[in-house]
Amino acid sequence: MTWLRNLIHVGSSSINPRTRNTSLLFLPTSLKHFTSEPNLQGSSSNIPRYSGLEPTKPDEKPRIVVLGSGWAGCRLMKGIDTNIYDVACVSPRNHMVFTPLLASTCVGTLEFRSVAEPIGRIQPAISRAPGSYFFLAHCKGVDTDNHVVHCKTITDGAKNLEPLDFKISYDKLVIASGAEASTFGIQGVKENAIFLREVSHAQEIRRKLLLNLMLSDVPGVLDEEKKRLLHCVVVGGGPTGVEFSGELSDFIIRDVHQRYAHVKDYIHVTLIEANEILSSFDDSLRIYATKQLTKSGVRLVRGVVKDVKSHKVILNDGTEVPYGLLVWSTGVGPSPFINSLQLPKTQGGRIGVDEWLRVPSVQDVFSIGDCSGFLESTGKPVLPALAQVAERQGKYLADLLNRIGKAGGGHANGARDIELGDQFVYKHLGSMASIGRYKALVDLRQRGKRVVSCRIY
Numbered sequence: 277m278t279w280l281r282n283l284i285h286v287g288s289s290s291i292n293p294r295t296r297n298t299s300l301l302f303l304p305t306s307l308k309h310f311t312s313e314p315n316l317q318g319s320s321s322n323i324p325r326y327s328g329l330e331p332t333k334p335d336e337k338p339r340i341v342v343l344g345s346g347w348a349g350c351r352l353m354k355g356i357d358t359n360i361y362d363v364a365c366v367s368p369r370n371h372m373v374f375t376p377l378l379a380s381t382c383v384g385t386l387e388f389r390s391v392a393e394p395i396g397r398i399q400p401a402i403s404r405a406p407g408s409y410f411f412l413a414h415c416k417g418v419d420t421d422n423h424v425v426h427c428k429t430i431t432d433g434a435k436n437l438e439p440l441d442f443k444i445s446y447d448k449l450v451i452a453s454g455a456e457a458s459t460f461g462i463q464g465v466k467e468n469a470i471f472l473r474e475v476s477h478a479q480e481i482r483r484k485l486l487l488n489l490m491l492s493d494v495p496g497v498l499d500e501e502k503k504r505l506l507h508c509v510v511v512g513g514g515p516t517g518v519e520f521s522g523e524l525s526d527f528i529i530r531d532v533h534q535r536y537a538h539v540k541d542y543i544h545v546t547l548i549e550a551n552e553i554l555s556s557f558d559d560s561l562r563i564y565a566t567k568q569l570t571k572s573g574v575r576l577v578r579g580v581v582k583d584v585k586s587h588k589v590i591l592n593d594g595t596e597v598p599y600g601l602l603v604w605s606t607g608v609g610p611s612p613f614i615n616s617l618q619l620p621k622t623q624g625g626r627i628g629v630d631e632w633l634r635v636p637s638v639q640d641v642f643s644i645g646d647c648s649g650f651l652e653s654t655g656k657p658v659l660p661a662l663a664q665v666a667e668r669q670g671k672y673l674a675d676l677l678n679r680i681g682k683a684g685g686g687h688a689n690g691a692r693d694i695e696l697g698d699q700f701v702y703k704h705l706g707s708m709a710s711i712g713r714y715k716a717l718v719d720l721r722q723r724g725k726r727v728v729s730c731r732i733y
Contacts, residue, residue: 328443329364329409331423331688337362337407338447338686340677341425343415345372345395348645348666349452353399355674360681362407363399364444366415366427367453370395373475375663379520382472382481383527392475413442418449418617420638423688425449447688448640448677451617451627452670455608455646455661464584469604472516481603488600489532492539499542505600506543509589511581512605513549514556515709518565520603521547522712525572546575546597548589554717556660556707561717568711608661614647622649622658630654631699633673639689642677644669659702672700 332339338361342349345367356363371392380386395410396403402410413427424443431437457473459465470484471477488505491497497505508524510517524545533540547553547569553576554562566576579591589597610625619635620628626649627635635641636651645666649658659665676696677686685691706720 328424328427329445331445332362332447334687338681338688338690339364339407339445340448340450341366341444341446342450342452343367343425344452344454344645344647345369346452346454346645346666347372347375347663348454348670349450350393350395350398351667351670352450352452352644352674352677353395353402355671355678356399357678357681358399358401358405358408360678360686361448362405363401364409364411364446365395365399365402366411366413366425366444367395368412368414368430369474370410370412371475372398373473375473375516376519378472378475378478379516379523381475381478382485382520383523383531384482385523385526388475388479411442411444415453415613416441418451418619418641420449420619420641423447423449423640446640447686447690448680449642450673451614451635451641451643451647452645452666453611453613453647455614456611457604458607458609459604460606462581462584464586465604468584468586469511469602471604472520481601484601489536489539489543492542493536502539502542503544504587504598506539507597507599508543508545508601508603509548509597509599510545510603510605511548511589512607513547513551513553513576514605514607515554515707517547517549517603517605518553518569519710520605521545521569521574522572522710522715525569525574526712528573544575545573546577546599548577548579548581548591548597550578550580554709557709557717557719561719565709565711565717568713568715572712608646610647619643620651622651624649624658626658631656632676632696633669633700640691642673644673664705665702668702669700 340356340361340363342353342363342365345365349365350372353363353365371394374391377386377391381388381391401408411427413429415425415427417426419426423446425446426441426443429440431439457471470480492502492505510521528543532543552562554565570576579593579595581589582592583590587598589599589602591597614627615625617627620637622628627643627647628651629643629648630636630651631654633642633644635643646661650656679697680686680691680694683694685694706718708716708718710716
């Protein structure tokens with residue numbers, strides 16, 4: 277790497293040794309794992325093009341590559357002993373989102389920075405340690421035979437930036453890339469609806485909600501158009517849909533009625549659900565939630581969405597529901613990346629894992645979070661796509677990998693004969709959902725039995 281040696285030589289010769297910036301001394305160490313290739317794009321520039329991270333050597337710390345920065349991946353990175361491992365995280369976002377509070381940011385109850393935590397704070401070694409990195413990129417594929425993941429950088433649509441392909445060699449790979457919102461193949465959902473899974477989604481919901489309020493107050497707008505612009509439709513009666521509907525009804529009662537008095541009688545919220553809302557909760561809690569939402573002005577509609585147009589939702593019975601804001605929250609399913617992996621899968625399309633969260637038939641690959649599930653051969657049910665499941669799996673796997681590393685099995689193919697210890701066991705601690713107006717539902721279970729079902733005021 278002649279260019280790097282020249283850079284260090286120039287930097288060293290042009291700076292007084294007594295006042296020299298020590299970051300230059302850190303540069304050779306921080307880049308020693310990278311390989312580079314000549315620019316093959318036909319450019320006359322001699323600047324090399326990084327191709328990736330090389331395999332670790334026996335005298336170096338083994339490398340854990342984590343795909344994803346959700347609940348599972350971040351809890352894993354937080355618990356990894358960086359005295360044993362180097363950590364490389366590949367994710368399209370550089371922060372973790374506290375998803376249970378995401379609905380509150382849409383209406384200003386919380387600010388966006390309150391629900392996002394940078395990866396560098398969760399695992400400081402990624403920002404400081406010479407062998408640990410965060411890459412803002414998508415993983416395109418996994419070569420389990422050669423212990424390599426193939427990635428492509430994210431340019432966020434910038435025209436002057438060309439996405440770069442690179443590869444990372446791993447000793448241990450943890451696939452925690454999560455799932456994506458389920459659309460059930462319904463036409464028009466991705467084009468017209470907003471999902472509530474990222475901070476950017478919450479920002480878009482807030483922007484569109486306020487924009488519609490402003491537009492509806494413009495002279496000359498017909499009453500019919502005002503009703504459409506200010507009709508907020510939520511599809512999906514799970515915890516996310518119910519919580520967002522509750523937050524939105526609070527926003528209407530406390531803010532819209534005071535600050536947008538001219539249009540306060542036009543704004544409404546409709547929640548569409550195919551079955552019962554909060555189906556995983558106790559019957560008495562569901563009934564209570566239904567009463568409270570109705571009391572808050574939320575209209576509950578039971579139906580199945582057949583088609584989504586730019587200004588209306590069409591149900592299976594032919595009913596047309598016009599909307600100005602459409603929020604889609606109907607659960608999650610495997611992402612295209614997970615579907616593309618040639619790994620064992622569950623019936624639902626998740627990556628299949630054994631009792632220790634390993635992916636069978638391949639070495640040194642683990643999977644946790646919403647993208648994984650127990651194989652049928654384990655005799656265990658596939659766990660729900662919940663934050664507490666992902667968090668518990670991340671903690672367990674971090675402890676397991678730390679034990680493997682301390683036993684000398686951290687490097688590739690080094691853990692074949694190491695005793696793994698206790699299997700992963702999930703104990704459900706209960707469910708909670710806010711329904712607006714400072715009210716919430718708590719459903720606690722113990723030893724498979726529901727022992728507490730209560731309402732919080």
